[in-house]
Amino acid sequence: MIVGVLGPAGSYSEKAAKKWAKKMEHTDVPVFNYYEDITDTFSAVVNKTVDYGVVPVENSIEGSVGITLDQLFENEITITSEIVVPIEHCLLSKGSLSDIKIILSHPQALAQCRNFLKTHFKNTELRTTGSTSHAATLATEFDEMAAIASRSSAEMYGLKILIPNIQDHNENYTRFLVIKSKYKTSNIKSIPTEHLYKTSIIVYLDQNRPGALYEILEEFAKKEINLTKIESRPSKKALGDYLFYIDFEGSIQDETIKSALDNLGRKVKMLKNLGSYPKDN
Numbered sequence: 001m002i003v004g005v006l007g008p009a010g011s012y013s014e015k016a017a018k019k020w021a022k023k024m025e026h027t028d029v030p031v032f033n034y035y036e037d038i039t040d041t042f043s044a045v046v047n048k049t050v051d052y053g054v055v056p057v058e059n060s061i062e063g064s065v066g067i068t069l070d071q072l073f074e075n076e077i078t079i080t081s082e083i084v085v086p087i088e089h090c091l092l093s094k095g096s097l098s099d100i101k102i103i104l105s106h107p108q109a110l111a112q113c114r115n116f117l118k119t120h121f122k123n124t125e126l127r128t129t130g131s132t133s134h135a136a137t138l139a140t141e142f143d144e145m146a147a148i149a150s151r152s153s154a155e156m157y158g159l160k161i162l163i164p165n166i167q168d169h170n171e172n173y174t175r176f177l178v179i180k181s182k183y184k185t186s187n188i189k190s191i192p193t194e195h196l197y198k199t200s201i202i203v204y205l206d207q208n209r210p211g212a213l214y215e216i217l218e219e220f221a222k223k224e225i226n227l228t229k230i231e232s233r234p235s236k237k238a239l240g241d242y243l244f245y246i247d248f249e250g251s252i253q254d255e256t257i258k259s260a261l262d263n264l265g266r267k268v269k270m271l272k273n274l275g276s277y278p279k280d281n
C-alpha cells in the first residue's frame with residue numbers, strides 16, 4: 001500500500017498516516033511517497049501514483065487548511081477516513097537560543113505559535129517552508145536557523161529541542177483526511193455501525209437568495225441529522241460567491257441520509273458528495 005503525504009519524513013502528515021495505517025485492519029505496511037505540497041499529494045491520488053493520500057484539513061487553533069478545501073472541490077476523490085493528531089510544536093536547532101536569527105516552519109505551524117513568536121522572537125526573521133519536517137532539514141545546515149517542528153523531527157534530524165510545546169494553546173489538534181481516487185475500489189473493511197460514521201459534502205447555490213442557507217440546513221434539521229461543521233469558502237468566481245463545506249454524522253448507506261441528500265440536491269446548483277467514513281473519536 002503506497003500512501004502520499006507531505007514530506008519529508010517526520011511531518012505531522014506522516015504521523016497521521018502511520019496512526020491511520022495502524023488503526024485500519026491493513027495487512028500490508030504502508031510505503032510513503034513524500035510530496036512538497038498538498039496539491040502534489042492530491043495529484044498523486046488522482047493519477048493513482050499512490051493508493052491513498054493523507055492531507056491536513058483543519059486545526060483546532062488556526063481553523064481550516066484552505067488549500068485542502070480547494071483541492072477537495074477540484075479533484076475527483078473520495079474520503080475514506082479521518083485522523084485526529086495532537087500537535088506539539090517544538091523549537092528545534094543545532095545551535096543555541098542566542099544563535100537564532102531565522103525561524104522556519106510551515107505557515108500553519110507559524111500561525112499556531114503566533115503569540116509565542118511575537119513575545120520571544122519579535123525581531124527574528126520568519127520564513128515559511130513546505131512542511132515542518134522540511135524546516136527541520138534546513139535547520140540542520142546552519143546554527144542560526146531554528147525550525148518549528150515535532151519531537152520526532154528533532155530525533156530524526158539530530159536537532160536539539162530548545163523549547164518544547166510552543167503552540168499558543170495546549171489543546172492543539174489537526175484533523176487529517178485519508179483520500180483515494182474516486183475511481184479506485186477500496187479494499188478497506190468498512191465499519192458497519194452507522195453512528196460512528198461521518199459524511200462530507202460541498203454545496204453550491206445558483207444565486208445567494210434570502211433564506212437559501214436556511215433551506216439547506218432545514219433538510220438536516222427535519223431529519224435530525226447532526227451537523228459537525230459548516231464553512232463557506234470562496235468559489236473563486238466572484239467576491240461574495242461561496243461554496244459551502246458541510247460535515248455531518250451518518251453514512252450515505254443510511255436511508256435517512258440518502259433521502260436528505262436527494263432533497264438537498266434538488267435545491268442547489270451543485271452537490272458534491274466527498275464520501276462517508278469512520279469518525280476518529
Ligand SMILES: O=C(O)C(=O)C[C@]1(C(=O)O)C=C[C@@H](O)C=C1
Nearest residue numbers: 011012013056106108131132174
Ligand atoms: O508540516 C507538517 O508537518 C504537516 O503535516 C502540515 C501541517 C498542516 O498543514 O497543518 C500539519 C499539522 C500542523 O498543523 C502543521 C502543519
